[in-house]
Structures are given as C-alpha cells and as structure tokens.
Amino acid sequence: MMEGTGHAVCLGPDIDTDLIIAGRYLRTKDRTVWAEHVFEDLDPALAPRMQGAVILAGKNMGCGSSREQAPVALREAGVV
16 A cells, blocks of 8 residues: 555546656656646646645556656656
8 A cells, every 4th residue: 555645636547648748848858847847738737736746546547658757757746
C-alpha cells in the first residue's frame, strides 16, 4: 500500500502520456518547462495545482506512447 500526504487532484481514466506532457514541449530538456505545462491539454489550470498533489486517476493512468518525460514532468511539478 502506498501512502502520501497532500491535496487530491482527481482525474478520469485513460490519462495517456500525451496528456501528461504534450509533445510540443519535448523540444527542450528544461524540466521546469515540462512542469509548467503538465496536463495543459487536459486542463490548463491543473499545472499550478500539482505542487504537493496526490493524483487519483482511473484505469490506464500513464498509458500511451511510453513518453519517459511524463513521470519526470509530474515529479518536477511537485506531485508527491
């Protein structure tokens, strides 16, 4: 069992890696840029809410193209 503390950010199912960090931001290796734009195509207001967040998501969270930048972007954005 995983434990964490923080505020919850609830997402639906099938959040693929393209929704976590859009491909247009992968031209840079600057992780702060990734953090600023995390979930931008899902909801532009989500990125500022990620600091200290615990993500609650439906099935298939992180599915898709196996974009390795996606978990890095989440960590840089402050997801716990």
